[in-house]
Amino acid sequence: MNEERYFQDIDWEEMWEATLQTLYMTGISVVATFILGILLGMLLFLTSKGNIWENRPVNIVISAIVNIFRSIPFIILIVLLIPFTMFLVKSMIGENAALPALIIGAAPFYARMVEIGLREIDKGVIEAAKSMGATTSTIIWKVLLPESMPALVSGITVTAIALVGYTAMAGVIGAGGLGNLAYLEGFQRNQNDVTLIATIIILIIVFVIQFIGDIITSKLDKR
Template sequence: MDKQYFKDIDWQAMWDATVQTLYMTGYSVLATFILGILLGLLLFLTSPGNMWENRPVNLVISAVVNVFRSIPFIILIVLLIPFTTLLFGTMIGENAALPALIVGAAPFYARMVEIGLREIDKGVIEAAKSMGASMGTIIWKVLLPESMPALVSGITVTAIALVSYTAMAGVIGAGGLGNLAYLEGFQRNRNDVTLVATIIILVIVFIIQFIGDTITKKIDKR
């Protein structure tokens, strides 16, 4: 069957490309989760009526988030080439894709974090403040736990977006399934290579969605 229908596929190369895609997705999701929560907390806490209310700071952070989440990913990769080259000494390979992946996804996730925090009942926050809870306690014991279902749901959506970003990054040399589908599939007119790479990407997306939905249902107490 393989010889008849998938004669053009190098299965070792397909496996290596899958590992590269998982590598880029995994590291960028982790960094995006951390940076997105930090940015989202700052957006929420410095907004009007909240504990660190500071309009100038909020406007600056909001502007930065809006700018970077609005730049098309392909353009963002090009804009970050000097920084990427300075950091890794090359603009080619899976490591070189990480800065663009993180910078592109973190602001997007930060907005989801902010929305999740805004959905928290303000009475819960006021109750914690009235009991003398410190800022750290409010963040770790109230804000993050109360918004956790939204945070997990948001990072699930972001992780799926990152999988598609890795495919786009692959077209310009980042490696992974996108690179394989473009160079070995599209450019050489090997439709079976493109098809299998696409199927693997879809499987990765379905697995991420399943894991995210399962975790969200377990921690959602509503």
């Protein structure tokens, strides 16, 4: 009786489908952001002053690209990327259409976190590896990534939570997911219970991501 009274506007099957769409968008974009962000962050670190691939012009260009895309508000970025999105997925509607903007919006943000994590590594460890004749690839795979992994996981956890929020914004312009449901069914039709439940599910997703991220970070941190 209470459920019918308080949640009478909710189509639970539709809510479940929207939740799966949000999880799909978040999951795919987190994996892509993790890979692209590590590549960008590693390049930023390695080409900076005093490092293995020191190259000021390259570092300035990569840094500028990262700063530009990190600074554009996500809702504007979606609009700017419409031609690129149409080229890739042939549509501006649906969860796949949100992925390019989600990844391009989050990867530069995460790249800076990767760079910060790498800068926190003790220079002595890197120098010791160099003195032992380690190649650049060995230093990257055996020193830089393992030593910075707690910071990388902590950073991707924060980024994943931001991406959940981005999916909600993408939903407002037709990408699907809980944001789309909360806006179309909840806000536009004045069905506050739909908005409330969608918000609660988003919060649960965020709490779960943070919980898992904290556990993995604590297991990786050897300090």
